[in-house]
Amino acid sequence: MTLQQLRWRCRRGTKELDLVLGRFIEQGGFEQLDASGQAAFYDLLEQEDHLLQEWLIFGSNPREGELARIVERIRQSMHKS
Numbered sequence: 001m002t003l004q005q006l007r008w009r010c011r012r013g014t015k016e017l018d019l020v021l022g023r024f025i026e027q028g029g030f031e032q033l034d035a036s037g038q039a040a041f042y043d044l045l046e047q048e049d050h051l052l053q054e055w056l057i058f059g060s061n062p063r064e065g066e067l068a069r070i071v072e073r074i075r076q077s078m079h080k081s
Contacts, residue, residue, distance in 0.1 A: 013049045040066040
């Protein structure tokens with residue numbers, strides 16, 4: 001998947017999720033991930049929007065380890081300038 005396709009795939013049902021995921025891509029966060037991290041990001045994009053909101057905006061944690069790691073990476077990127 002190209003970065004342009006990935007950006008399109010990051011578009012979700014809410015502006016907040018669009019901003020969080022889009023910013024992660026724009027900051028190069030996806031490109032900095034190893035193969036396992038990129039696979040986890042793709043898996044994250046398969047989740048329903050309400051779960052993504054709980055994890056990325058409201059601070060809940062996914063049960064699955066790889067998802068928890070990618071959620072933490074995205075949260076960290078939200079605090080970078």
